[in-house]
Amino acid sequence: MLDNTLALMIQGYAWLPDRRRRSRGAPVHSRLMGKNAVAIHGPEAVRFFYDEDHVKRRDALPNPVLDTLFGRGAVHTLDGQEHRVRKDLFMSLLKDRGGLASLADHLAAQWDLARQRWAGRDRIVLFDETSVILTRAICSWSGIPLDDRGSEQMARDLVAMVDGFASAGPRHLRARRSRSREEARLARMIEDIRAGTEEAPAGSVLAAVATHQDADGQLLEPHTAAVEVLNVIRPTVAVTWFVTFAAHALHRWPEHRKLLADGDAAYARAFAHEVRRFYPFAPFIGGLAARDLWWEGQEIPAGSMVLLDLYGQNHDPQLWSDPYTFSPGRFLGREPGRDELVPQGGGDPGAGHRCPGEDVVLIVLQTLVPRLAALHYDVPAQDLGIPLRRIPTAPRSGFVLEPLL
Ligand code: HEM
Numbered sequence: 001m002l003d004n005t006l007a008l009m010i011q012g013y014a015w016l017p018d019r020r021r022r023s024r025g026a027p028v029h030s031r032l033m034g035k036n037a038v039a040i041h042g043p044e045a046v047r048f049f050y051d052e053d054h055v056k057r058r059d060a061l062p063n064p065v066l067d068t069l070f071g072r073g074a075v076h077t078l079d080g081q082e083h084r085v086r087k088d089l090f091m092s093l094l095k096d097r098g099g100l101a102s103l104a105d106h107l108a109a110q111w112d113l114a115r116q117r118w119a120g121r122d123r124i125v126l127f128d129e130t131s132v133i134l135t136r137a138i139c140s141w142s143g144i145p146l147d148d149r150g151s152e153q154m155a156r157d158l159v160a161m162v163d164g165f166a167s168a169g170p171r172h173l174r175a176r177r178s179r180s181r182e183e184a185r186l187a188r189m190i191e192d193i194r195a196g197t198e199e200a201p202a203g204s205v206l207a208a209v210a211t212h213q214d215a216d217g218q219l220l221e222p223h224t225a226a227v228e229v230l231n232v233i234r235p236t237v238a239v240t241w242f243v244t245f246a247a248h249a250l251h252r253w254p255e256h257r258k259l260l261a262d263g264d265a266a267y268a269r270a271f272a273h274e275v276r277r278f279y280p281f282a283p284f285i286g287g288l289a290a291r292d293l294w295w296e297g298q299e300i301p302a303g304s305m306v307l308l309d310l311y312g313q314n315h316d317p318q319l320w321s322d323p324y325t326f327s328p329g330r331f332l333g334r335e336p337g338r339d340e341l342v343p344q345g346g347g348d349p350g351a352g353h354r355c356p357g358e359d360v361v362l363i364v365l366q367t368l369v370p371r372l373a374a375l376h377y378d379v380p381a382q383d384l385g386i387p388l389r390r391i392p393t394a395p396r397s398g399f400v401l402e403p404l405l
Contacts, residue, residue, distance in 0.1 A: 004030040004037075009168070012389040013280045016309050027296055028309075032286075033062055037305035039284065040295055041313040043346075046339035048295060049308045050347035050354070052079060055287035057353060060305070068175035069165035069234075071183065071227030076353065083353070085215040086228070090356040091349065093205055093232065099141075100363050106137040107367040115375075118403045123380070126247050126372075127398035131155040131240045134364065138236040142229070143204030144189070157182050158237040161230075166391040179230075186226035194219070205232050235357050239364040241392060245279040246271070246369045247399045248386070249326055251379055256328060260373035265366070270331035272365035276343040277314045277336075278326050280386070280393055284309045285345055285353075310342050376404040 008015045016039055019028040028039040040049065049055050056079050061070065070076045075086045093099065110133045118124055135155035139146045146154060157178035164175025192198035193210045200207035209225050220228065249271075250257055259267040284307045293300040300306060315323040319340060320330070339346045344355035382397035 002031065003034060005032050008032065009166070010389065012166075012387075012391045013283050013311055013393065014388045016284060016307075016312055017315075020309070020312060027298060029298075032305055032307075035288075035303070035305045036301065037286070037307055038295070038298070038300050039307040039309045039312075041309035041316065042319070043337070043339040045295075045308060046313075046342060046346035049287070049306060050352040052290070052352070054290055054293055055306050056290045057083070057287050060287045064172065065165050068161050068172065068179055071179065071230060073221070073224040074227050074231055076231075082215045084351075086212075087350065087353075087356065089208060089212045089228070090232070093208055094356045094360055095349075100359055103137070103141045103360065104363050104367045106141045107133070107364060108371075110134075110137040111368060111371050115403075115405065119405045121403065123400055123402050125398040125400055127240055127244045127394060130243045130368070131159050131237055133368075134237045134240055134243075135233075138233050141205075142232060143201040143206035144186075144229070144233070154182065155237060158230075158234045159240065161234055162238045162241075162392060182230060183223060183226045186229050187222040190222045190225040190229075194222075205229060232357075235355075236360055236364065239361050241281055241394055242272075242275050242279070242361065242365060243368055243372070244394050244399050246275050246365060247372060247401070248384060248395050249275060249278075250369075250373055251384070251399075253326055257373045260370045263370060266332060267328065268366045268370050269362065270328040271369060272362050273331040273336060273341060274326060274328040275365060275369075276361065277320070277341055280311055280388065281343060282345075283311045283391060308342070308346070310345070313342050377401040378404065 004015070011018065016028065019030060019039070023029075030037050030039070057077055058079050061077060066072050066074070066077070075083065075090065078086055114129055114133050118129070132152055132155045135158060136146065136151050139151065139154070160171075160174045160178040161182075162175075164171040164173070189198060189206070190210050193200045193206065200210055206229060209220065209229050212220060212225075214220060219225075250260075256267075256271060260271060286305050286307045289300045289302050289304045289306055291302045293302075293306075313319065317323055338348070344358050344361065345353060347354045349356050349358070379401055382400045384395045384397060384399070386393050386395055
């Protein structure tokens with residue numbers, strides 16, 4: 001079988017759906033990065049994939065992805081007890097109700113400051129502005145000191161790390177440079193905190209990571225600690241993509257605007273879920289078959305890549321009526337099932353690798369989208385196309401708006 005890595009890079013989000021159509025719904029077999037790969041989806045597939053006896057993460061992620069998106073030694077690459085102990089660090093920081101409420105306050109304050117800045121401007125690019133709002137909010141919440149210029153540089157670096165992970169060429173090199181710069185800065189900060197020459201606010205992300213002990217009872221190496229601080233900061237800034245998609249949805253389907261602007265909290269949550277389901281972000285996740293496996297009557301030899309097709313599952317007509325219709329109402333009065341809506345992975349986040357940041361994503365969207373819906377602005381002519389060949393994708397223009405403040 002020919003290697004499909006190039007086809008994936010060229011076709012982007014369209015690659016797996018295209019293969020799935022050709023396999024008429026059966027698991028998709030291919031070769032990626034020199035390994036046999038099989039792509040599966042659906043709630044049963046989620047449970048199969050997240051069984052650690054089936055799929056391991058060590059050595060599953062290619063170095064170009066680690067050196068841009070996640071960092072070497074990240075929680076994403078651990079298995080078993082090592083993973084559990086490291087994951088508890090994220091769960092305690094990101095699932096705490098009081099912490100999430102305080103993050104909402106930081107976000108609202110940064111939105112208000114940004115609105116003041118926009119007052120004298122003809123046009124803003126929402127994507128760029130949101131990345132700065134999120135960088136300032138998450139860094140202040142996490143105890144990371146930043147001045148205005150520093151936060152703009154950091155926002156650019158964090159966006160670059162996400163933007164360049166799945167590409168070759170200049171975007172990828174920018175992502176690597178950005179990661180090296182931010183890892184070095186944060187590793188120095190961790191060393192200074194441990195040496196007592198810098199202080200981290202009690203209970204902050206920075207303090208918790210600096211003092212965290214891994215499964216072996218040791219503190220994290222400063223570099224690994226920096227990687228894990230970035231694994232809170234970078235994905236929070238990545239919610240910029242979803243906020244920009246939310247602006248796109250408000251523009252295409254303005255009927256949702258009033259309920260959001262009026263402060264209907266249940267609607268804001270349903271809208272946030274639908275943005276996460278409808279728009280393309282994480283295409284799939286992967287691990288390695290821990291032993292010879294069987295799935296739907298087909299063998300998956302040990303060492304093969306197993307891909308869980310997140311985008312495919314979020315648009316599967318067997319799970320979602322009219323999957324290509326944007327309809328927040330599908331989440332009104334009900335929360336999605338654990339293994340049904342999977343933009344950030346499936347299963348139990350405490351036990352497996354599911355994203356621990358879903359509440360953070362929801363808080364960001366529930367805080368910022370109603371404010372965006374209440375903002376008065378014009379949308380000038382621009383290219384709002386969302387190219388499915390590009391991973392990650394976004395409206396090409398970054399969503400330009402003319403504030404009427
Ligand atoms: C921007 C929207 C986000 C998307 C689309 C997203 C998506 C994902 C996905 C697909 C995974 C992998 C799940 C797996 O391998 O099973 C993941 C893992 C992870 N995410 Fe997110 N995420 C987002 C936001 C966040 C936020 C806001 C945080 C933290 C504040 C976060 C922290 C993490 C961490 C630490 C992991 C690794 C978990 C583990 O390996 O156990 N993510 N995310």
